[in-house]
Amino acid sequence: xxxxxxxxxxxxxxxxxxxxxxxxxxxxxxxxxxxxxxxxxxxxxxxxxxxxxxxxxxxxxxxxxxxxxxxxxxxxxxxxxxxxxxxxxxxxxxxxxxxxxxxxxxxxxxxxxxxxxxxxxxxxxxxxxxxxxxxxxxxxxxxxxxxxxxxxxxxxxxxxxxxxxxxxxxxxxxxxxxxxxxxxxxxxxx
Amino acid sequence: xxxxxxxxxxxxxxxxxxxxxxxxxxxxxxxxxxxxxxxxxxxxxxxxxxxxxxxxxxxxxxxxxxxxxxxxxxxxxxxxxxxxxxxxxxxxxxxxxxxxxxxxxxxxxxxxxxxxxxxxxxxxxxxxxxxxxxxxxxxxxxxxxxxxxxxxxxxxxxxxxxxxxxxxxxxxxxxxxxxxxxxxxxxxxxxxxxxxxxxxxxxxxxxxxxxxxxxxxxxxxxxxxxxxxxxxxxxxxxxxxxxxxxxxxxxxxxxxxxxxxxxxxxxxxxxxxxxxxxxxxxxxxxxxxxxxxxxxxxxxxxxxxxxxxxxxxxxxxxxxxxxxxxxxxxxxxxxxxxxxxxxxxxxxxxxxxxxxxxxxxxxxxxxxxxxxxxxxxxxxxxxxxxxxxxxxxxxxxxxxxxxxxxxxxxxxxxxxxxxxxxxxxxxxxxxxxxxxxxxxxxxxxxxxxxxxxxxxxxxxxxxxxxxxxxxxxxxxxxx
Amino acid sequence: xxxxxxxxxxxxxxxxxxxxxxxxxxxxxxxxxxxxxxxxxxxxxxxxxxxxxxxxxxxxxxxxxxxxxxxxxxxxxxxxxxxxxxxxxxxxxxxxxxxxxxxxxxxxxxxxxxxxxxxxxxxxxxxxxxxxxxxxxxxxxxxxxxxxxxxxxxxxxxxxxxxxxxxxxxxxxxxxxxxxxxxxxxxxxxxxxxxxxxxxxxxxxxxxxxxxxxxxxx
Numbered sequence: 001x002x003x004x005x006x007x008x009x010x011x012x013x014x015x016x017x018x019x020x021x022x023x024x025x026x027x028x029x030x031x032x033x034x035x036x037x038x039x040x041x042x043x044x045x046x047x048x049x050x051x052x053x054x055x056x057x058x059x060x061x062x063x064x065x066x067x068x069x070x071x072x073x074x075x076x077x078x079x080x081x082x083x084x085x086x087x088x089x090x091x092x093x094x095x096x097x098x099x100x101x102x103x104x105x106x107x108x109x110x111x112x113x114x115x116x117x118x119x120x121x122x123x124x125x126x127x128x129x130x131x132x133x134x135x136x137x138x139x140x141x142x143x144x145x146x147x148x149x150x151x152x153x154x155x156x157x158x159x160x161x162x163x164x165x166x167x168x169x170x171x172x173x174x175x176x177x178x179x180x181x182x183x184x185x186x187x188x189x190x
Numbered sequence: 191x192x193x194x195x196x197x198x199x200x201x202x203x204x205x206x207x208x209x210x211x212x213x214x215x216x217x218x219x220x221x222x223x224x225x226x227x228x229x230x231x232x233x234x235x236x237x238x239x240x241x242x243x244x245x246x247x248x249x250x251x252x253x254x255x256x257x258x259x260x261x262x263x264x265x266x267x268x269x270x271x272x273x274x275x276x277x278x279x280x281x282x283x284x285x286x287x288x289x290x291x292x293x294x295x296x297x298x299x300x301x302x303x304x305x306x307x308x309x310x311x312x313x314x315x316x317x318x319x320x321x322x323x324x325x326x327x328x329x330x331x332x333x334x335x336x337x338x339x340x341x342x343x344x345x346x347x348x349x350x351x352x353x354x355x356x357x358x359x360x361x362x363x364x365x366x367x368x369x370x371x372x373x374x375x376x377x378x379x380x381x382x383x384x385x386x387x388x389x390x391x392x393x394x395x396x397x398x399x400x401x402x403x404x405x406x407x408x409x410x411x412x413x414x415x416x417x418x419x420x421x422x423x424x425x426x427x428x429x430x431x432x433x434x435x436x437x438x439x440x441x442x443x444x445x446x447x448x449x450x451x452x453x454x455x456x457x458x459x460x461x462x463x464x465x466x467x468x469x470x471x472x473x474x475x476x477x478x479x480x481x482x483x484x485x486x487x488x489x490x491x492x493x494x495x496x497x498x499x500x501x502x503x504x505x506x507x508x509x510x511x512x513x514x515x516x517x518x519x520x521x522x523x524x525x526x527x528x529x530x531x532x533x534x535x536x537x538x539x540x541x542x543x544x545x546x547x548x549x550x551x552x553x554x555x556x557x558x559x560x561x562x563x564x565x566x567x568x569x570x571x572x573x574x575x576x577x578x579x580x581x582x583x584x585x586x587x588x589x590x591x592x593x594x595x596x597x598x599x600x601x602x603x604x605x606x607x608x609x610x611x612x613x614x615x616x617x618x619x620x621x622x623x624x625x626x627x628x629x630x631x632x633x634x635x636x637x638x639x640x641x642x643x644x645x646x647x648x649x650x651x652x653x654x655x656x657x658x659x660x661x662x663x664x665x666x667x668x669x
Numbered sequence: 670x671x672x673x674x675x676x677x678x679x680x681x682x683x684x685x686x687x688x689x690x691x692x693x694x695x696x697x698x699x700x701x702x703x704x705x706x707x708x709x710x711x712x713x714x715x716x717x718x719x720x721x722x723x724x725x726x727x728x729x730x731x732x733x734x735x736x737x738x739x740x741x742x743x744x745x746x747x748x749x750x751x752x753x754x755x756x757x758x759x760x761x762x763x764x765x766x767x768x769x770x771x772x773x774x775x776x777x778x779x780x781x782x783x784x785x786x787x788x789x790x791x792x793x794x795x796x797x798x799x800x801x802x803x804x805x806x807x808x809x810x811x812x813x814x815x816x817x818x819x820x821x822x823x824x825x826x827x828x829x830x831x832x833x834x835x836x837x838x839x840x841x842x843x844x845x846x847x848x849x850x851x852x853x854x855x856x857x858x859x860x861x862x863x864x865x866x867x868x869x870x871x872x873x874x875x876x877x878x879x880x881x882x883x884x885x886x887x
Binding site for chain 1: 719734747784789803848
């Protein structure tokens with residue numbers, strides 16, 4: 001299969017639709033983040049909710065990277081998703097677009113490091129790792145994680161890594177496997 | 191002014207393994223300049239494909255021309271630059287929901303004019319005229335998402351008029367358009383043809399209402415290898431035989447006093463956008479009976495099924511076994527009621543035919559009944575050989591048969607069908623109806639069926655409800 | 670104000686306050702954001718939601734600092750006010766600009782290729798359909814005895830299949846309405862950047878530096 005790096009109108013619409021679908025699924029299926037946050041806040045672990053659901057937040061990135069196999073697709077997917085989310089009135093306001101870029105670049109790196117040549121378990125896992133590290137770095141700054149005791153910091157990192165692995169790794173792979181078996185992507189994206 | 195000629199055209203959607211099955215094979219025809227042509231043929235014959243080739247969308251968006259060409263006057267379609275094409279050919283699509291880029295009616299018209307590099311100073315006059323022509327000036331600032339199917343197609347025609355396209359293609363444009371809007375659209379198209387000498391081609395499998403308007407009738411056969419222009423006599427004959435199959439002497443009973451209601455509507459009101467579809471003081475649907483629901487396109491039949499399935503909001507009361515549907519939790523409701531969607535793709539959850547069947551059998555409410563019978567049903571439906579196939583690559587008719595079977599297997603007490611017989615050939619239709627009848631009886635199901643196609647339904651259904659003038663009513667005749 | 674510059678300013682402000690720790694400045698920005706929001710006459714429901722939505726993460730972050738670090742109440746206050754500044758500054762931009770206007774400005778002023786601008790816009794306008802499609806997918810699952818959760822691959826699989834279908838329909842329709850990638854277009858509504866747009870951006874950022882620097886010296 002030949003994949004071109006040019007973006008056509010149809011690809012852009014498809015990427016945006018996927019990003020919006022993922023956002024809508026997150027919002028419809030339940031205020032998971034809010035419930036977890038409220039439950040964890042009294043013991044001072046509220047931010048942990050952020051790490052627990054992080055994998056769901058960033059799923060659109062690796063999925064776009066994997067589906068489109070173009071340079072910049074993971075970044076663009078996350079970024080477009082964040083613009084939509086900001087207009088829908090998300091909880092992070094103007095910083096959403098910054099986070100979108102950070103998360104997008106973070107998941108893109110996994111594919112960059114493999115030269116956009118490998119689209120398999122390895123590159124996906126690499127993407128999970130880069131996503132966890134980069135987004136964690138951003139939360140050290142934005143959400144003041146850098147001030148936490150080292151024990152909590154490590155715990156949060158591990159939680160985030162597991163969440164990202166489950167959703168952006170295992171679940172994305174399962175979705176892509178279903179898609180691959182239909183052969184619809186190959187015949188339709190050019 | 192444009193004559194469209196199709197010369198020995200063959201077209202294929204190449205498959206994954208490099209094969210090139212032909213959707214259209216060596217077809218030729220000339221659509222006359224300034225004429226109003228109707229292109230008909232069974233569903234799945236490739237009408238839509240041909241329309242998209244003429245409009246220049248294919249092969250850009252899919253498929254491959256393997257032989258032949260389409261010419262507009264004397265120029266090959268593929269040689270016309272995309273930027274000039276809008277003035278030559280424009281298309282109205284079957285699905286009114288995904289044909290606009292902008293949010294409001296006015297902005298969509300302006301978007302199209304901007305694409306054509308019309309000078310900004312000239313735009314308003316063209317927008318005014320186009321909206322006025324289709325009589326939708328009052329919709330000018332409305333959100334496109336809030337419009338009904340008929341209104342959206344009027345907007346689509348207004349866009350085409352504003353673009354001043356010479357040839358107007360309409361691909362099954364009336365599928366979700368109510369009768370009043372349909373008449374208006376046809377009258378406007380006729381005026382465009384006579385006063386402005388536009389060339390018009392409509393594709394439709396339904397021939398109703400066209401005889402007053404069309405000059406030429408083209409027929410594409412079911413295998414896509416013959417496209418012929420009928421002479422006047424043959425065309426007249428075809429139109430006449432299409433007139434609703436004569437079901438006038440078939441009589442059904444009205445519900446009996448002793449029938450048990452299972453779904454009851456009280457002061458039910460259904461709306462789509464800002465228009466009211468249904469205001470119903472009272473009506474019941476009865477347990478263990480099969481009820482047919484008919485009415486014109488776009489009048490709200492599908493919406494009623496969606497409301498019963500809790501997928502469309504309603505006002506007033508809609509009860510299932512004395513419980514308000516809006517208040518039943520989804521996972522409970524769907525053990526009682528299931529909907530066979532109009533679009534079969536929406537039903538499928540897995541990849542292959544056998545996976546789909548396995549899921550239904552696993553969660554069926556009558557697994558023992560179906561376990562032994564599935565092979566026989568598959569054989570009757572001619573699906574036995576297809577079990578490893580990806581469901582999304584089945585033909586339209588095969589998808590419908592699989593979809594109906596897998597929903598029957600669930601054995602849900604109430605089963606709603608939204609146009610289940612679309613795209614089925616005669617023998618498939620017979621097989622599907624026999625199986626539906628048998629399962630309904632053996633599993634004591636209640637069915638409500640929305641269908642345009644009435645042929646042979648007198649053997650399947652018990653009662654008939656019509657939707658007319660925003661009211662549901664039981665009637666005795668099938669027609 | 671010019672939509673592109675408005676969003677640029679909002680994002681730059683958000684970026685800057687992510688790296689600074691002056692809660693009074695955050696509070697000031699939130700108040701200014703709120704004033705802009707109020708000038709757009711939002712509904713009471715929206716206003717209430719606007720105060721409530723950031724409350725959960727803001728409280729969570731502040732409490733976590735108090736209980737799980739030695740950074741103290743000052744830093745907790747910084748994080749709390751930062752979230753409100755993010756949301757109010759962001760909403761000041763989104764509530765006073767339509768997506769269509771932003772897209773047109775990005776096309777004309779920021780010279781984003783029109784295929785990105787209108788591709789995004791066309792997809793965004795399908796939002797109501799996307800919401801109902803997610804409901805249909807979940808209902809289709811329940812009707813087959815399979816509840817679809819946020820961790821169910823089928824849920825996303827079906828969403829992507831719908832996206833594939835719709836993206837093709839929409840791209841074809843836009844092309845049929847004369848849209849051509851990389852082709853020149855005219856603009857009915859000219860969106861310009863005026864000198865005062867730049868003045869607002871540069872002036873606001875300068876004021877922000879003065880405020881941050883001044884308060885830092887104290």
